[in-house]
Amino acid sequence: MTTISNTDHSESNFFKESEFNRFGIICIIITVVGCLGGTAVGMGAIQSTLALTVVIIPTMATLSLLLAVAPMKQIFVAATISVLIDLLLIVYYLFN
Numbered sequence: 001m002t003t004i005s006n007t008d009h010s011e012s013n014f015f016k017e018s019e020f021n022r023f024g025i026i027c028i029i030i031t032v033v034g035c036l037g038g039t040a041v042g043m044g045a046i047q048s049t050l051a052l053t054v055v056i057i058p059t060m061a062t063l064s065l066l067l068a069v070a071p072m073k074q075i076f077v078a079a080t081i082s083v084l085i086d087l088l089l090i091v092y093y094l095f096n
Contacts, residue, residue, distance in 0.1 A: 018072040026066055029079050033062050036086035044093035051089060058082035 018025055037059040045051040062078040
């Protein structure tokens with residue numbers, strides 16, 4: 001009896017390749033998340049405790065996952081959330 005799997009092979013190949021290239025991807029993620037977080041804080045998030053907390057929590061969560069050698073799928077999710085929040089705050093403080 002054969003079992004048919006419904007997993008998307010391109011997605012599984014992407015995460016297999018990202019696990020293989022973990023150290024190069026980690027360097028890119030640290031640079032992007034760190035620079036965007038610092039830019040968001042520098043543009044105005046430092047003036048508000050709430051905005052500072054909104055920037056720091058996802059940034060530190062991403063960096064903690066990197067340090068804990070978590071699966072790359074979790075790291076990508078955390079990094080995406082962190083980058084989106086940082087970009088939203090940068091745009092907000094740019095036009096405010």
